[in-house]
Amino acid sequence: MLLLSSKDVESLLEIEKLPAIIEDCFRAYATGQAVMPPKVYLDLPEYKGDFRAMPAYLKGACGLKWVCVYPHNPQNYGLPAIIGLLIYSDPATGMPLAIMEASSLTSYRTAAASAVATRYLANPEAKTLGMVGCGIQARDHIKILAEELSFDCIYLYDINPAKAIELKQLFPHLPIKTTFLEETCRADILCTLTPARKPIIQKRFIRPGTHINAIGADASGKQELDIEILKQARIFVDDVKQSTHAGEINVAISSGVLIKEDIAGTLGEVIAGKLPGRQTKDEITVFDSTGLAIQDIALAAYLYERAIKHRTGLEVELF
């Protein structure tokens, strides 16, 4: 069995290949080629965090991600907010093939999903990108989105201005401006990447034609967007059950402001050609991302294959 550290994972990942892997896994899910039971949440309010168990099977690969979200970790302990491990197993025998660090895997697969959503839902002539929240997800979103598209300007806003400046410094070659919230929200493509539990993005900030990747809300009670934006937008989700329970729309759904029928469909359906993506230049589109276990398994399968090929990782005799 292989042990893959975060350094191994980082050395094996080829950023430019990730959107295609994630696009393929959305297509497989939409056409019934994947098995993905619902995420199990272990809420630990006394520690202000939660764990999630995420099993999945996809095209001959299976495994389980065990991941926690502790939003106060960076400030309190200098640790990441998201810490994950993935057990990758052989579906034919049940034997574990690898255990890998899955924090960077989580943020890269999330960013790759946003890149795919952007490809299908944003206006093709989009030229500006806005990032609200400048933590780890924002860093990897910039890496992947700037690889896919060329931007005239990338606007960064964080409630803690030092985080926006720190993030800008990581990308000296990109046209980045740290700014206030309203200017960030006027971008053609907006990514929201905070652990907020109250709407930060007001309806009046958003211009017609904007595409929003709503990433931060991935547990019940979290929300970043004013419900008025959701009422007006065409909403695409990664998974209907997960999004209604834990995605950006969870609060609007549980309070009865939106009903399931207000969801235009899944990103997988758009990719599989079952549903149109963006229909007009002026509509506002929202991709409600909660993060799917099949995305983790798709990347794990790719990483495992590359680790074997490049003899990366530590071989351990567990059994």
Ligand SMILES: NC(=O)c1ccc[n+]([C@@H]2O[C@H](COP(=O)([O-])OP(=O)(O)OC[C@H]3O[C@@H](n4cnc5c(N)ncnc54)[C@H](O)[C@@H]3O)[C@@H](O)[C@H]2O)c1
């Ligand atoms: N959808 C998915 O698949 C998925 C995957 C991974 C993480 N997430 C979620 O994304 C969010 C961000 O994760 P991360 O790993 O980047 O965390 P992080 O702690 O590294 O970064 C979060 C950033 O948001 C900023 N922030 C907090 N409140 C804000 C506000 N009101 N306005 C502006 N900025 C604010 C913080 O200062 C921080 O810089 C979390 O809620 C996490 O659960 C979702």
